[in-house]
Amino acid sequence: MRDIEKELRDLGGRVRDEDAVPLLSHDVLRRIRLRRIGTVAMSLLAVAGLAFGGTYAAGVLIATDPNTAVPAEEGLPTDKGPRCGPPVDFRPTYLPEGWLEDLQVGDGGGGADWPGIVGHYGNDAPPGTIEKADGGFADLIAARKRPFPQGNKEKIRVLDKPASLADIHEGYSVQFSRHGCRYFLLAYGIVREELGRFAQGLRARSTRVPAEPAEDENFAAIWPEDTADAARQGCSRGPRGANDWRHHSSTVPTAVEFGRRVLDWDDALAIVRRRRPDGSTIELRKSASDTGGEATGPAIIVNTHEAIDGCWSVGSVSRLPDRRPTGVGVGVTGRSVDIAFDPLGAESASVEIGYGGRVSTHTWQAGDGQPVHFELEFEPDTTGHFLILMRDATGAVFSAAGGPLPAGDFSAG
Amino acid sequence: METTITATGRRASFEELYATHAPDARRIAYLLTGDRDKAEDLTQEAFIRVLGRFGELRKFDAFRTYLMRTVVNLTKDHFRRRSLERHHAPTQLPAPTTMPDRDDDLFDGLGRLPERQRAALVLRYCEDLSAHQTAEILQTTEKAVKSLVTRGLAALREEIER
Numbered sequence: 001m002r003d004i005e006k007e008l009r010d011l012g013g014r015v016r017d018e019d020a021v022p023l024l025s026h027d028v029l030r031r032i033r034l035r036r037i038g039t040v041a042m043s044l045l046a047v048a049g050l051a052f053g054g055t056y057a058a059g060v061l062i063a064t065d066p067n068t069a070v071p072a073e074e075g076l077p078t079d080k081g082p083r084c085g086p087p088v089d090f091r092p093t094y095l096p097e098g099w100l101e102d103l104q105v106g107d108g109g110g111g112a113d114w115p116g117i118v119g120h121y122g123n124d125a126p127p128g129t130i131e132k133a134d135g136g137f138a139d140l141i142a143a144r145k146r147p148f149p150q151g152n153k154e155k156i157r158v159l160d161k162p163a164s165l166a167d168i169h170e171g172y173s174v175q176f177s178r179h180g181c182r183y184f185l186l187a188y189g190i191v192r193e194e195l196g197r198f199a200q201g202l203r204a205r206s207t208r209v210p211a212e213p214a215e216d217e218n219f220a221a222i223w224p225e226d227t228a229d230a231a232r233q234g235c236s237r238g239p240r241g242a243n244d245w246r247h248h249s250s251t252v253p254t255a256v257e258f259g260r261r262v263l264d265w266d267d268a269l270a271i272v273r274r275r276r277p278d279g280s281t282i283e284l285r286k287s288a289s290d291t292g293g294e295a296t297g298p299a300i301i302v303n304t305h306e307a308i309d310g311c312w313s314v315g316s317v318s319r320l321p322d323r324r325p326t327g328v329g330v331g332v333t334g335r336s337v338d339i340a341f342d343p344l345g346a347e348s349a350s351v352e353i354g355y356g357g358r359v360s361t362h363t364w365q366a367g368d369g370q371p372v373h374f375e376l377e378f379e380p381d382t383t384g385h386f387l388i389l390m391r392d393a394t395g396a397v398f399s400a401a402g403g404p405l406p407a408g409d410f411s412a413g
Numbered sequence: 414m415e416t417t418i419t420a421t422g423r424r425a426s427f428e429e430l431y432a433t434h435a436p437d438a439r440r441i442a443y444l445l446t447g448d449r450d451k452a453e454d455l456t457q458e459a460f461i462r463v464l465g466r467f468g469e470l471r472k473f474d475a476f477r478t479y480l481m482r483t484v485v486n487l488t489k490d491h492f493r494r495r496s497l498e499r500h501h502a503p504t505q506l507p508a509p510t511t512m513p514d515r516d517d518d519l520f521d522g523l524g525r526l527p528e529r530q531r532a533a534l535v536l537r538y539c540e541d542l543s544a545h546q547t548a549e550i551l552q553t554t555e556k557a558v559k560s561l562v563t564r565g566l567a568a569l570r571e572e573i574e575r
Contacts, residue, residue, distance in 0.1 A: 002573070004566055005538055007519050012539025015440050 094201030094329025094340030094371055096194040138187040138195060157369070158199050165196050174199040201329050201340040201371045220404035221305070221313035222385035223258055227356045228308070235311035246311050251304035254312040255282040258302055263389065263397045265298075279305030279312070283320065286398075295320060298398035316403040317387070319344060328401045329371065330386050332410045335379065339386060340371035344399050346390035355384035355405070382407055431460060434477055437540075438484045444535040445488040447524050455491065459483040481550045485532050492528060522572030530565030537562050 154165040156174070163176035172195045174185040185202075187195040219228035235246060245253035252270045259268035269288040274281040286298040299320045307313035319327070327342035337353055337360075349364040351372050358378045364370075387402035435456055442452035442459075463480050523531055529551065536547040537558070544555045544562075551558065 002570075004519070004570055004573075008523075008534055008538035009541065011517075011519060011523075012440075012444070012535075012541065015444060015539070016436075 093203050093331030093338045094198055096190065096198060096327060096342070138185055138190065138198065154196070156196055156200055158202055163199065165192070165199065167192070197340050197342075197370050200369065201331070201338065203331055203333070203338060217383065217407060219307060219383045221307040221315050222317070222387055222402045222404055223262060223314040225307075225313065225357070226354055226385040226404065227382045230357060231308045231311070231313060235308045246313075248312070251280045251312050252282060254304050254314065255280075255284050255302040258314045258317075259284050259286075262387075263300075263400065265397070270302075273301070276305075279303065279315065298396075300400050317400045319390075319399045319401060328386075328388065328403075330403075330405065330410065331371070332380055332405065332408075334409070335376040336373070337376060338371040338373050339388070341388050341401060344390050346398070347393045348391045348395070350387075350389040350391065352387040352389075352402075353384065353405070354387075355380045355407075356382035380405070380407060380410075430476070434480055435460065437477070438480055441481060441535060441540060442484050442488060444523070444539050445485070445528075445531060446491060447520060451491065455484060455487045459487055462487075475549075478546070478549050481536075482552065485550060488532075489528055518573045519569075522569050525572050526565055526568055530561050530568060533558055533561035534565045534569065 152167050156163050156165050158174065158176035159178055161177060163174055165172065165174045167173075168186070171186065171188040172190075172192045173187065174195060176183055176185070176199070185195070185199050187198075219226075219231065221231060225231040225234050245257045248254070250272075252272065255270045256268055259265035259270075263284075263286075265284070265286045267286070267288045269285040269290055271283040271285070272280050273283050280303075282302045282304060283295065284300050284302045285295045290297050290299070301318045301320055303315045303317070304312050305315040307315070327344075329338075329340045331338040332353075339351055339353070341349070341351075343349060343364070343366065347366050350361060351364055352359055352361045353376065354360070355376075355378065358376075360374065360376050360378075362372055362374050364372050384405040384407070385402060386405060388400060389397045390399040390401075392398050438459055439452050439456040442455040443449055446452055446455070459480055463476070463483050523534065526534070532551060533547060536542045536550060537544065542550070544558045548555045548558045551561075553561075
């Protein structure tokens, strides 16, 4: 029998022997210095804030006195004390672009002289952290006796209850309550609007037991069909050959057809940006005369792929230049759907959720809250899709985001 | 040369800290990811993050632990990010890779273990750290580390003898 422990030690030794001190690049030094300057500045300001006895926040809220009574917020319960634990039962249904989902339970702070979870600046182990790829983050912190900053507050709804969104030093904070406990959602390095949308996209984690996976559960396409069974039927109909856009040697006709039928882009131009053995990433421009190096008018990315052998489907669509749907969060719990998205300045948007040919469509208007919430009239018991069409003042589609959905409960951003 | 003052009063340059600790950080990142380029990136990112917070570290003696913890967390994020990308574009990205740099069934099997089991084995055996040190880095208890190691060894044996 192999001595795995010894082999692992040997492996470590071999890799160690290959080590050389890596170079410290100028870029790394520059970024370290920038961070250092920021940290020192925040520390000085924090000290100044404490010296004046006021409430101060440097990315996170700093309590001047842990025993300070929390002023009552309209519509929010007062702090209930220690029984309010970490908000482990939350999940985001919306993550702004470039964010990573990293909600995790803290260890209560025992022995944690360092926050540990990258991106967290708090003193105790954080109950939850959502990190942004470039260094920003939002922390979800359980109830503490901390005053909430006054001024520039905005009333929003989180978990269907009143909440407050406010500026803090170099960041933003949302205060909300759940089960009589108060929580702070603290953000640093992101924009206020993103935090608001993220906070309103928080949902209680589902306790439903997932149903048995359906056949063809891995099918992933949004158009023309979103189930394997329907795609097989769709692909078996119609002509095969150069005149059939689904069986053409190129996937471009499929993207163009999607533009024509779904986006009402009758004069679209398709540019293949990336070829793969099973499909292509195509930049679809609304106007065929938009032939420059970069699109000057409406354009999206269309990912085509061979969902069924020898037959093309649209796997996902996204705004330019993203190659996958970003800035979108979708949550499906039972028949309940929440979709949050970056409207990209749209006057209105058509929000569509479909499962196996059954489609529910809702219209979002600029100024409406997010996430868009609605109830399906059917069970999401097959694979499905979501599709959001962003429209300008004339109602014309200028951008889109869409992707496949699995059967049953789902949440991703 | 830019310097900073440690809690013990010793002045240490970024370059000095980097030269001292970067090889260890990079080796752990490599053992966890199996990708030398990625390990290089993660090491640099870990330094940027930890050194950027010099003023917040309460125990400078534990700098190495902070750094290793950050490397492990960044590695975890790396895999999560890849998983998220695959989730959004299941047909565009290659299937999960294991350890691309090596033709080694042990290394390959290590890459298929759950993240925390892999981290526990790398820290305990490849890095020869104690259960206590491993627990500090993984922010868990020694008991939990022992459990992770036991389960990790069993899973790894299963992987390489499959």
